[in-house]
Amino acid sequence: xxxxxxxxxxxxxxxxxxxxxxxxxxxxxxxxxxxxxxxxxxxxxxxxxxxxxxxxxxxxxxxxxxxxxxxxxxxxxxxxxxxxxxxxxxxxxxxxxxxxxxxxxxxxxxxxxxxxxxxxxxxxxxxxxxxxxxxxxxxxxxxxxxxxxxxxxxxxxxxxxxxxxxxxxxxxxxxxxxxxxxxxxxxxxxxxxxxxxxxxxxxxxxxxxxxxxxxxxxxxxxxxxxxxxxxxxxxxxxxxxxxxxxxxxxxxxxxxxxxxxxxxxxxxxxxxxxxxxxxxxxxxxxxxxxxxxxxxxxxxxxxxxxxxxxxxxxxxxxxxxxxxxxxxxxxxxxxxxxxxxxxxxxxxxxxxxxxxxxxxxxxxxxxxxxxxxxxxxxxxxxxxxxxxxxxxxxxxxxxxxxxxxxxxxxxxxxxxxxxxxxxxxxxxxxxxxxxxxxxxxxxxxxxxxxxxxxxxxxxxxxxxxxxxxxxxxxxxxxxxxxxxxxxxxxxxxxxxxxxxxxxxxxxxxxxxxxxxxxxxxxxx
Amino acid sequence: xxxxxxxxxxxxxxxxxxxxxxxxxxxxxxxxxxxxxxxxxxxxxxxxxxxxxxxxxxxxxxxxxxxxxxxxxxxxxxxxxxxxxxxxxxxxxxxxxxxxxxxxxxxxxxxxxxxxxxxxxxxxxxxxxxxxxxxxxxxxxxxxxxxxxxxxxxxxxxxxxxxxxxxxxxxxxxxxxxxxxxxxxxxxxxxxxxxxxxxxxxxxxxxxxxxxxxxxxxxxxxxxxxxxxxxxxxxxxxxxxxxxxxxxxxxxxxxxxxxxxxxxxxxxxxxxxxxxxxxxxxxxxxxxxxxxxxxxxxxxxxxxxxxxxxxxxxxxxxxxxxxxxxxxxxxxxxxxxxxxxxxxxxxxxxxxxxxxxxxxxxxxxxxxxxxxxxxxxxxxxxxxxxxxxxxxxxx
Numbered sequence: 001x002x003x004x005x006x007x008x009x010x011x012x013x014x015x016x017x018x019x020x021x022x023x024x025x026x027x028x029x030x031x032x033x034x035x036x037x038x039x040x041x042x043x044x045x046x047x048x049x050x051x052x053x054x055x056x057x058x059x060x061x062x063x064x065x066x067x068x069x070x071x072x073x074x075x076x077x078x079x080x081x082x083x084x085x086x087x088x089x090x091x092x093x094x095x096x097x098x099x100x101x102x103x104x105x106x107x108x109x110x111x112x113x114x115x116x117x118x119x120x121x122x123x124x125x126x127x128x129x130x131x132x133x134x135x136x137x138x139x140x141x142x143x144x145x146x147x148x149x150x151x152x153x154x155x156x157x158x159x160x161x162x163x164x165x166x167x168x169x170x171x172x173x174x175x176x177x178x179x180x181x182x183x184x185x186x187x188x189x190x191x192x193x194x195x196x197x198x199x200x201x202x203x204x205x206x207x208x209x210x211x212x213x214x215x216x217x218x219x220x221x222x223x224x225x226x227x228x229x230x231x232x233x234x235x236x237x238x239x240x241x242x243x244x245x246x247x248x249x250x251x252x253x254x255x256x257x258x259x260x261x262x263x264x265x266x267x268x269x270x271x272x273x274x275x276x277x278x279x280x281x282x283x284x285x286x287x288x289x290x291x292x293x294x295x296x297x298x299x300x301x302x303x304x305x306x307x308x309x310x311x312x313x314x315x316x317x318x319x320x321x322x323x324x325x326x327x328x329x330x331x332x333x334x335x336x337x338x339x340x341x342x343x344x345x346x347x348x349x350x351x352x353x354x355x356x357x358x359x360x361x362x363x364x365x366x367x368x369x370x371x372x373x374x375x376x377x378x379x380x381x382x383x384x385x386x387x388x389x390x391x392x393x394x395x396x397x398x399x400x401x402x403x404x405x406x407x408x409x410x411x412x413x414x415x416x417x418x419x420x421x422x423x424x425x426x427x428x429x430x431x432x433x434x435x436x437x438x439x440x441x442x443x444x445x446x447x448x449x450x451x452x453x454x455x456x457x458x459x460x461x462x463x464x465x466x467x468x469x470x471x472x473x474x475x476x477x478x479x480x481x482x483x484x485x486x487x488x489x490x491x492x493x494x495x496x497x498x499x500x501x502x503x504x505x506x507x508x509x510x511x512x513x514x515x516x517x518x519x520x521x522x523x524x
Numbered sequence: 525x526x527x528x529x530x531x532x533x534x535x536x537x538x539x540x541x542x543x544x545x546x547x548x549x550x551x552x553x554x555x556x557x558x559x560x561x562x563x564x565x566x567x568x569x570x571x572x573x574x575x576x577x578x579x580x581x582x583x584x585x586x587x588x589x590x591x592x593x594x595x596x597x598x599x600x601x602x603x604x605x606x607x608x609x610x611x612x613x614x615x616x617x618x619x620x621x622x623x624x625x626x627x628x629x630x631x632x633x634x635x636x637x638x639x640x641x642x643x644x645x646x647x648x649x650x651x652x653x654x655x656x657x658x659x660x661x662x663x664x665x666x667x668x669x670x671x672x673x674x675x676x677x678x679x680x681x682x683x684x685x686x687x688x689x690x691x692x693x694x695x696x697x698x699x700x701x702x703x704x705x706x707x708x709x710x711x712x713x714x715x716x717x718x719x720x721x722x723x724x725x726x727x728x729x730x731x732x733x734x735x736x737x738x739x740x741x742x743x744x745x746x747x748x749x750x751x752x753x754x755x756x757x758x759x760x761x762x763x764x765x766x767x768x769x770x771x772x773x774x775x776x777x778x779x780x781x782x783x784x785x786x787x788x789x790x791x792x793x794x795x796x797x798x799x800x801x802x803x804x805x806x807x808x809x810x811x812x813x814x815x816x817x818x819x820x821x822x823x824x825x826x827x828x829x830x831x832x833x834x835x836x837x838x839x840x841x842x843x844x845x846x847x848x849x850x851x852x853x854x855x856x857x858x859x860x861x862x863x864x865x866x867x868x869x870x871x872x873x874x875x876x877x878x879x880x881x882x883x884x885x886x887x888x889x890x891x892x893x894x895x896x897x898x899x900x901x902x903x904x905x906x907x908x909x910x911x912x913x914x915x916x917x918x919x
Contacts, residue, residue: 014750015790016741019899021734025745056738059745060862060874097858097877104874134746443643445579446892 026462028061029138029174030129032122034113034153035145036066037080040181044212045144046081047089048454053102054091055451057459061134063105067122069112077108090452105133113145113153119160126162130174137174140461147183147260151197154178158201179208179461182273183264184470187486188479195472208461209470213274213381215453215460217442218416219281220468222383223295225410225418227286235387237362242405244282245384245522246275248372251328252379253502258341265348267320267482270372274381276303276478277470278412279368282383283358292467296474303477307357314488315495319510321351323375326502333375333502347497349489350374353510355517356481369514371521375502380524381412395431404435409524416450417441531601531632534649539623546666548629549610549646578643581891582674583608584664584692587615593649596679600647601632602884606891607645610669614650616657616688625663626651661691673697673723673894677887681707681774684715698723700890703730703782704833709775710915713908717901724896729778729833730903731886735878736783736835736853739862743840743851749866752842752849757816759787760839765805765824766832773832777805778907780822780835784809785906786899787840793818796910798917807914816843820910829857834880 017025031049033041052058066077086093109125111118130137141157143150157163163176180198185191198207213219226233235241248270254261261269280299287294309317324335337344351373358368387406395403403423411417418440426432442450460468488494500507505523514520537545583600587593593613600611633644652663668674676696683689693699698721706712716725744750763780766773787793788811799808805824810817825836840851849866860878 012747014741014744015753016737016744016787018790019897020737020741025742028746056735060742060876097879101874101876136746440579441643 024459024463025057025059026062026459027138027175028059028133028135029140029462030063030065030126030133030135031140031142031458031462032065032067032126033142033144034067035143035149036077036108037068037070037072038144040144041066042080042084043088044452044454045142045458046084048452048458050081050085050089050094050098050102051091051452051455052459054095054098057455058462061105061136063107063129063133063135065122065125065129066106066108067111067113067118068108069110071110072108074106074108078103078106081106113149113156116156116159119156119162123160123162135174139174139176140179141177142179143181147181150180151194154198154201163201163206175206175464176202177206177208177461177464178202179210179458181210183268184209184273184475185479186264186268188476188483191475191479195475199472204472205466207472208457208466209472209475210457210461211273211277211470212453212457213412214277214281214468214470215455215457216412216416217450218410218412218418219278220456221418222281222410223290233286238364238366240387241366242386242388243367243369243517243519245369245371245386246278246282246382247370247384247522247524248275248278248381249376249505249524250372250374250379251376253323253333253336253375254339254342256340258339261350262342262346262348266350266352266372266374267486271352271354271370272478272482273470275370275372276306276481277474278381278383279306279356279370280474282410283360283363283368285362290467292465292469293471295467296471300471300474300477302358302360303474303481305358305360305363306481307359308481309484311488311493314485315493317355317513318485318489318494319351319353319498319507319513320349320489320494321353321373321498321500321507321510322346322348323350323373323502324499326375326504328375328377328503335502336375349497351376351498351500351506351510353506353513354485355513367517367519369519369521371506371510373500373506377503377505378524379414382522382524383410383412384408384522384524385410386519395433403433407522409522411524415441415443417443417445532630534628534630537627537629540625540627542625542663542666545625545627545629545648545650548627549648549667552629552631552646578607578609578645579669579672580606580609581672581894582668583611583677583891584668584674584696585611585613585677585679586692587613588680589615590651592679597647597649599884599887602882603888603891606888607632608675608891609672610646610648610667612648612650612664612667614652614660614664614692616652616660618654618657620653620657622653624652624654624656658688659691660688661695664692664695668695675700675723675726675891677701680705682712684712693719693721697721698726698893700726700728700887702728703778704728704773704775706775706778709778709781710908710911712775713778713781713904713911717905717908722896723894724901725904726890726893726897727782727900727904728883728886728890730782730900731890732834732881733779733783733786734889736838737786739853739860740787740838740840740851742862743864749849749851749864752844752851752866753791754814755816755842755844756787756791756813756818756840757843758819758821758839758841759784760821760823760837761835762823762825762837764827764830764832764834764836766826776833777807777822777824779833781907781911782900782903783835783838784820784822784910785903785908788818788820788906788910789902796913798914801917802914807911809910809913830855831880 033045082094109122129135143153145153185194226236280302283302284298287298322336326333336350337346353371356368385408389405407421409419420438421435423433424436426434457468498507498509585596587596593615596613600607628649630647631644674696675698676692677700682701699719703712719725744753761780761783763776765776793811793813795812796809799810807822809820836855838853842849852863854861855878858879859875861875
């Protein structure tokens with residue numbers, strides 16, 4: 001008798017791994033969290049790593065080293081992580097049996113991030129981990145530090161010999177990657193400087209600039225929706241699409257980020273990264289392959305095609321606002337200028353509305369309306385596509401009122417999904433037509449939980465897939481788009497700073513941006 | 525039977541018709557306002573609030589009696605948000621007197637997290653008697669939600685030769701069974717091997733192997749150990765055979781055979797012959813590996829510490845340049861010890877929690893799948909060959 005033969009295995013492939021659910025198992029590696037005692041680790045990184053371990057996505061040798069200034073034992077670091085997981089993880093509370101195995105691979109290295117000796121000690125610890133736990137010299141440095149510290153930390157990593165993919169003390173050549181959080185500079189010049197500083201130590205292939213929006217299921221599904229279905233791509237152009245609205249609305253205020261936010265504002269904090277990345281994925285041409293560089297090449301082409309605005313156009317096509325006191329979700333919210341660490345005469349925008357154009361064959365003439373703000377009436381991120389109306393008002397002759405244009409809304413958060421709005425006849429005599437929704441929701445259509453964006457992105461980074469990370473040229477181009485707007489605002493151009501009540505949908509000036517074009521904002 | 529906090533009480537319909545059941549199911553979602561007392565002082569409103577029925581799949585389950593029906597309903601409730609959109613539990617008895625059709629309907633809702641709306645599921649338990657029980661497809665077909673995948677879960681020992689089995693399997697996109705419950709394991713494995721559905725066949729016994737497969741694969745993720753794979757020469761598998769107090773699993777060796785079949789097909793082992801036949805659930809086979817003859821041993825262990833059919837131990841041995849190597853997973857109870865003894869060194873890699881999973885946990889993973897599993901299909905075919913070889917020698 002003969003057993004069904006499998007394809008001959010090559011030595012580079014584990015034949016027992018092929019076909020298993022966990023086909024993307026990272027190589028054994030150590031993840032070093034620089035600034036491990038901060039909020040990001042507590043809220044995002046700790047829960048993400050735990051959920052990856054819980055789901056069996058991490059190799060047994062996987063090790064975490066928390067690296068921060070605060071004196072703390074490894075056991076205290078475990079307790080710190082556990083507190084975050086118990087509070088913020090999508091799987092909580094912590095499973096005791098998983099926890100004990102999970103913490104066996106988690107250590108803490110105390111050290112000042114500006115002290116070269118701390119990095120030397122870290123290097124020794126990492127070499128010891130390579131030997132003891134078989135992590136084979138593979139290292140992932142996650143910079144969960146204040147943005148201003150990034151260049152210094154990177155420089156110290158390089159000086160300590162921790163940055164290169166060189167032969168380790170363990171004798172094996174491993175990979176080294178570094179994850180950098182936003183903001184990636186505060187304008188084009190500072191971004192170029194930051195890039196140069198990081199590139200003095202790491203190669204571009206080693207740098208993973210994380211924008212957690214790109215790790216969200218719906219954003220990834222946008223590419224599948226467009227290029228995996230025969231139905232939508234043929235109408236994804238100026239011939240059928242009237243306009244596009246991108247909304248990133250938050251109900252929260254500053255949440256303790258007053259100092260940072262007052263120097264940054266909504267345009268830099270949200271539009272420069274999240275919104276322009278959403279825009280690029282939405283509007284890009286089909287890549288040759290769904291690979292990191294092909295995808296990023298196509299996104300870059302979109303950003304390059306975003307039409308630069310003259311000073312007059314900035315005045316005409318941008319609106320900035322700042323919230324004053326109001327009520328959000330039944331709770332009183334103070335004015336922005338009364339927030340801690342915010343200047344009492346601050347001119348920083350907490351709301352932005354923009355009208356952008358993309359000068360490409362596909363999108364010429366289609367306005368992209370963008371709005372983002374804090375302390376708004378609802379928390380929602382979505383891309384809404386308004387299609388052109390039917391060419392003939394056929395039913396108007398029969399007495400029916402005008403039919404709303406079709407809308408396709410891609411909901412990124414919360415309640416991830418896609419909604420198509422179209423007209424349907426109201427049952428009964430006569431010809432009444434009303435808009436109805438065809439609604440797909442992830443939560444009700446798949447019998448699986450969506451991973452948190454950080455889980456997706458951390459795993460991608462460990463397996464060396466940079467598809468969902470931002471490349472340096474995309475980043476610089478995004479600043480090139482926004483820098484003239486910031487400059488104009490700072491020199492008194494671009495119209496006044498408007499004020500809006502917390503809990504509203506922004507100010508009327510933003511409505512005017514659309515109403516003068518014969519359109520209006522969607523109320524998501 | 526305890527209800528989940530958001531399950532409505534049953535709507536009982538005795539001596540009813542398929543059309544009436546269909547109409548009642550439709551009313552759940554189209555009535556202007558259906559107020560259902562949950563029994564805890566609160567009321568579920570089925571229309572006019574932002575919740576929706578899920579759009580995942582239909583699940584058809586066959587059960588032999590009401591007690592089994594209640595057990596299945598409880599299992600399904602514990603699936604939480606992974607619950608099928610509509611579950612139809614069928615209890616059919618052609619020889620039973622009484623009304624042709626009784627129905628029990630209830631809904632089960634979950635509040636979405638992070639602002640997501642409430643989503644709801646339906647459970648429909650049908651008791652079919654008399655001649656109608658020979659034509660279950662006619663009863664079930666109008667009751668499934670259109671344009672959703674349909675899984676047929678047949679717990680226990682499926683009557684492969686009964687026309688009703690064929691009727692229901694042909695209604696589904698996927699058949700889910702537990703080969704450990706088969707009365708005739710070899711016959712069952714062979715029949716599964718020829719069933720062709722769009723989404724293939726799922727097997728609870730196979731699904732229980734997932735953590736074992738993962739741990740086994742992890743040994744050879746490291747290139748320095750991967751080189752031992754072509755030289756594997758021995759595989760020993762121990763499984764829980766149960767004891768006199770544990771019943772219900774007729775073929776506890778199923779998972780062990782599927783595991784052996786999986787390894788054999790992944791490593792392209794060939795030509796099975798028996799080594800000692802079958803005795804008390806144990807068996808031995810010899811196969812041709814790439815460079816070595818491979819000695820496979822499957823051994824039952826009487827134990828109270830694991831449910832019948834669960835794997836207890838896997839040991840792989842190979843010869844390499846630095847001598848022999850052994851890769852061991854031992855799971856005597858709820859914790860596994862993973863050991864690599866290779867390159868002249870013994871290393872206790874780690875201990876990890878590995879508790880036997882509940883039926884609901886395993887089913888939950890099965891219901892997520894919507895496509896054929898070539899790995900399982902290969903392992904199934906190989907397991908049948910291994911078992912046939914062992915049984916032939918015994919005969």
